[in-house]
Amino acid sequence: MARLRTRNHKVVLSRSAGGDIGISIFLIIFGLFMFIPMYYVIIQSLKPMDELWQYPPRFYVVHMTFQNFADMFNAMSDSWVPFSRYIFNTVLISVVGTFGNLVCGSLAAYTISKIKFPGRTALFRLVRLSLMFHTTVASIVNYMTMSRLGWIDTYLAVIIPAWGSTLGMFLMKQFMEGNISDAVLESARLDGSSELRTYWTIAMPMVKPGWLTLIVYSFKDLWNMGSSTYIMSEQLKTFNYAVQQIVSGGVARAGVGCAASVVMMLVPIAVFVFSQSQVVETMATSGMKD
Amino acid sequence: MSDNAKAAAPRKPVARKDMTRWQWTWKEMKRNYAAYLMCAPFFLIFFTFTVGPVVLSIYYSFTVFNLIQPEHFVWLENYMRLIFDDDTFLKAIENTLIFAVVTGPVSYLLSLVTAWFINELAPKIRAVVTLIFYAPSISGGVYLIWKVAFDGDEYGYVNSLLMRYGIETQPILFFQNATYVMPICIVVALWTSLGVAFLSFIGGLQAVDKAQYEAGAVDGIRNRWQEFWYITLPNMKQQLLFGAVMSITQSFGFGDIVTALAGFPSVNYCAWTIVHHLQDYGGQRFEVGYASAIATILFAIMIGSNMLVNKILSKVGQ
Numbered sequence: 001m002a003r004l005r006t007r008n009h010k011v012v013l014s015r016s017a018g019g020d021i022g023i024s025i026f027l028i029i030f031g032l033f034m035f036i037p038m039y040y041v042i043i044q045s046l047k048p049m050d051e052l053w054q055y056p057p058r059f060y061v062v063h064m065t066f067q068n069f070a071d072m073f074n075a076m077s078d079s080w081v082p083f084s085r086y087i088f089n090t091v092l093i094s095v096v097g098t099f100g101n102l103v104c105g106s107l108a109a110y111t112i113s114k115i116k117f118p119g120r121t122a123l124f125r126l127v128r129l130s131l132m133f134h135t136t137v138a139s140i141v142n143y144m145t146m147s148r149l150g151w152i153d154t155y156l157a158v159i160i161p162a163w164g165s166t167l168g169m170f171l172m173k174q175f176m177e178g179n180i181s182d183a184v185l186e187s188a189r190l191d192g193s194s195e196l197r198t199y200w201t202i203a204m205p206m207v208k209p210g211w212l213t214l215i216v217y218s219f220k221d222l223w224n225m226g227s228s229t230y231i232m233s234e235q236l237k238t239f240n241y242a243v244q245q246i247v248s249g250g251v252a253r254a255g256v257g258c259a260a261s262v263v264m265m266l267v268p269i270a271v272f273v274f275s276q277s278q279v280v281e282t283m284a285t286s287g288m289k290d
Numbered sequence: 291m292s293d294n295a296k297a298a299a300p301r302k303p304v305a306r307k308d309m310t311r312w313q314w315t316w317k318e319m320k321r322n323y324a325a326y327l328m329c330a331p332f333f334l335i336f337f338t339f340t341v342g343p344v345v346l347s348i349y350y351s352f353t354v355f356n357l358i359q360p361e362h363f364v365w366l367e368n369y370m371r372l373i374f375d376d377d378t379f380l381k382a383i384e385n386t387l388i389f390a391v392v393t394g395p396v397s398y399l400l401s402l403v404t405a406w407f408i409n410e411l412a413p414k415i416r417a418v419v420t421l422i423f424y425a426p427s428i429s430g431g432v433y434l435i436w437k438v439a440f441d442g443d444e445y446g447y448v449n450s451l452l453m454r455y456g457i458e459t460q461p462i463l464f465f466q467n468a469t470y471v472m473p474i475c476i477v478v479a480l481w482t483s484l485g486v487a488f489l490s491f492i493g494g495l496q497a498v499d500k501a502q503y504e505a506g507a508v509d510g511i512r513n514r515w516q517e518f519w520y521i522t523l524p525n526m527k528q529q530l531l532f533g534a535v536m537s538i539t540q541s542f543g544f545g546d547i548v549t550a551l552a553g554f555p556s557v558n559y560c561a562w563t564i565v566h567h568l569q570d571y572g573g574q575r576f577e578v579g580y581a582s583a584i585a586t587i588l589f590a591i592m593i594g595s596n597m598l599v600n601k602i603l604s605k606v607g608q
Contacts, residue, residue, distance in 0.1 A: 011504040014513055023407045027419070030404065034481065035422050037435045056450055108332035117322035118315045123333060130340055131535050132596040134543040136565050137585040138343030140572040141350070144357070145338065164335030167486070195324040217486075224430035226546070229573055240430050244550070247434045254438070265429030269421070272428060276417055283493025287528025288535060288600065 038265070045069070045258035052255050068259035075246045075256045081234045083242065090239035093155060094222040097162035101218040102211065105169035109210070110199045113176040114185055121290055124173065128288065130166045139229070146230050157230035162222055168214030175210040175285045176203065209278035216275055220268045240264060344589060350582035357576055368583035378559055379567055379584070385472065386542065386563040386588075390595070392476050394541035397483035398534060404484065405491035406518060420492060427485035436478045437551050440464040468560035471552045475561050478551060479544040487533030487540075494529030498522055531603055538596050542588070545569070564588045 005012040040059065044052065048065045051058070073083045112120045142161070151157040180203050188198045204211070226240045243264050247257035272279070309317070319326070351368055355361035372379050408419050426432065439447045442463040449461040464470045498521070506521050523530070545565030552561045554569075564584060572581030 011507045013503055013507055013517065014511075016513060019514055027404070027407055030400070031419065031422055034426055034484070037439075037481065038422075038425055038429070038432065041432055041435050056454065057447055104332035104335065108329040111325040111329040115322060115325040117325040118318050120325075123329070126341060127336070129593070130336070132539055133344075133589050133592040134539060134565075135340060136543070136545070136568060137347060137589045137592075138340055139568070140578055140581050140585060141343035141346045142339055143572070144578075145343070160335060161339040164332055164339060166336065166340070169332065195328060199328065220428045224428075226431065244431055244434070247431070247437075258435075261430075261432050261434070265425070265432045268428045268430070269425055272424070273421060276420070279489060280420075280493045280496060283490045283529070284497035286490045286493060286532045288531040289528060 041258050041261050041265075044255060045262045047255060049255065068255040069263070071256045072246075072259050072263070075249075075253055075260070076242055079234055079242075079245075081237075085235055086237060086239045086242040089155075089236060090223060090225075093158055093162075093225065093238065094219050096155075097159045097222040098215055098218040100159065100163035101165055101168060102214055104163045105165075105214055105218075106172055106204065106207075106211065107199065109169050109173035109176055110203050111195075113173045114180060114182070114203065115195065124290060127166045127170055127173075128290075131170060143229060152230055153232050153236065155236065158222075158225065158228050162218065165218060165221065168217045171217075171282055171286055172207065172210040172214050174287060174289075175213070175282045176207050178285050179210075180206050209281040212275035212278040213282040216268075216272055216279055219271055223268050224264075347582040347585045347589070350579055351586040353579045353582075355578040355582075357578060361579065364579070368580050369587075371580065372583055372587070378562060379564075381559050382562045382564045382567045383587075385561055386565075386591070388472065389476065389479070389544060389563060390538070390541040393479050393483060393544065394538050394595075397480055397541065398487060398537040400480070401484050401488035401533060401537070402491050402530075405488055405495055406522070408492065409495040420489075423484045424488060426482050427488075431550070433478050433482055433547060434550060436474070436481070437465075440470075440474055440551075442466060465552050466557050468558050471556055471561045475544070475548045475551055479541075479547055482547065483537075483540060485536065485540065487536040490529045490533045490536065491526070494526035495522065498525045527604075527606075530606075531600060534599050534603055535596055538599060539592060542592050564591075 005014070043059060043061055045068050046061045046064045046066070048063055048067060051062060076083050076086070111117070112124050146152050146157045149156075151160070184202060185198055188202050189195075193201070224240055225238055226244060227237065231237060243257070243260040246253050246260050249257065350361065352363055352365055353361035354364050354367070404423055408416055408423075411419060441447075441449065442461060442465065444450055444453060444461045446461065446464070448464070449458070452458040453461065462470065464474060502521050502525070503517060506517055511517050511520060543565070545563055548556065548561045548563060549566070554566065555562055564587065568581055568584045568588065571577045571584060575581075
């Protein structure tokens with residue numbers, strides 16, 4: 001048996017140098033593969049015209065400029081909708097959609113995890129099942145539903161379904177299960193607090209990481225939404241749609257395309273950075289159990 | 291206090307004696323009416339836009355329906371047509387399975403191994419490294435940069451590299467050549483694939499009780515690989531199952547990336563997947579019955595592979 005190493009009366013776990021080197025090499029190579037494309041988009045967005053055309057392409061910028069970001073607002077000039085409108089649409093959809101998902105999802109997560117009512121297990125199993133398939137399979141019937149509701153070509157068609165999206169709700173329920181003590185809820189109920197009040201004043205403040213996780217996922221999905229089959233009017237289309245138009249506009253708009261992509265990606269990344277430790281905490285309770 | 295006691299009284303659990311199961315259930319339902327009201331908004335939307343459509347699609351898949359005339363029942367005709375009369379669909383199934391079988395497990399293992407390696411870094415560094423690996427999966431359409439990288443003229447980065455080092459003399463039209471389209475799409479899909487499963491593993495790894503590692507060292511665990519196998523993995527079984535579901539579902543949903551890179555349709559349908567076939571018949575040709583059959587098959591494949599893998603994984607370590 002290997003000798004047990006200790007330092008300051010603590011056990012030192014055995015770590016071979018070879019393993020350390022192998023792991024570092026893996027992380028560096030794979031990390032570069034992940035990082036370089038992102039880095040390159042950012043660098044390209046900061047380059048002036050003449051540097052964009054340098055050949056072979058360079059991975060640094062000499063004369064940094066924000067001109068591409070300014071030009072972004074004129075890049076969709078062949079569209080009669082002002083560029084800010086696309087941004088407005090995406091912000092509106094993301095904020096209202098995420099807020100609704102937070103309200104509906106946390107209410108459902110709370111009731112299912114903390115109130116013992118008949119049917120809760122069956123409902124949760126359905127939610128869990130929904131994680132196993134892509135919502136594309138619902139797209140045909142959804143189109144029919146939307147047109148019957150008269151929601152085609154309105155914000156409602158993209159916002160309302162997001163209120164019932166399941167991933168955030170699922171993670172929140174799993175997190176609530178382990179992080180809200182039933183005894184506290186029980187004493188609140190005995191004091192005559194209604195379920196809605198218990199949910200809002202006692203349960204919700206205890207599961208802030210769960211909230212943030214739901215927000216991160218819901219927001220990311222909505223923010224990154226491109227063209228939707230339900231939306232035809234140009235003035236209702238999203239920022240991601242506009243970015244794709246610019247990027248596919250070809251070489252003439254390379255810098256602007258990168259600038260738009262940077263704006264596109266920085267927002268969800270910022271939201272994630274802000275809540276990273278809480279998301280990871282929530283993930284510690286993620287699992288497929290009932 | 292007496293007011294409170296009165297208010298609390300009706301919510302007391304009903305004792306389950308002297309009544310049938312149904313009577314008891316009904317009593318419990320009445321007692322918990324607030325719970326139903328509270329989860330109603332979520333489940334109303336969930337049933338309207340997810341559960342209902344899936345069930346209806348299965349029904350429509352046995353009919354011919356064009357949105358104008360009422361549907362009529364044709365039993366398995368749509369499925370027969372798909373399997374025996376639609377070569378594009380068979381190609382789509384093949385591509386979908388290739389995509390899923392490659393990206394699913396590879397993305398899963400990459401997520402797990404990377405999360406494990408990252409876990410030993412100092413917290414501040416770990417947060418940054420996590421972000422680097424995770425960022426591509428949340429940054430929307432940034433994968434379009436890969437389209438620029440693989441551009442068909444000599445200005446595409448890959449082509450310029452190949453030509454500079456004399457590996458090729460002519461630029462390769464990557465997205466017009468059936469040999470390259472699938473592999474490139476798979477690489478890009480993998481690039482965006484360190485998502486929910488990856489974070490789940492990170493969360494799971496951090497939740498493992500550190501004392502167990504020390505106990506393990508005392509019990510004769512000699513290196514980090516043994517430690518991973520005997521302590522870490524059994525401790526994060528829940529995350530392993532959850533991550534598998536996320537990876538599998540994700541591996542069937544890369545249609546948008548393929549469309550953005552290779553076009554709709556891709557050259558000779560070389561990267562045509564079931565999702566594309568579904569979009570084609572459902573969104574463009576409005577053959578609802580036929581498209582529903584496609585959706586149902588896709589649904590069955592996704593659920594089936596998830597169930598299968600979950601069954602296998604839950605046996606591991608028992």
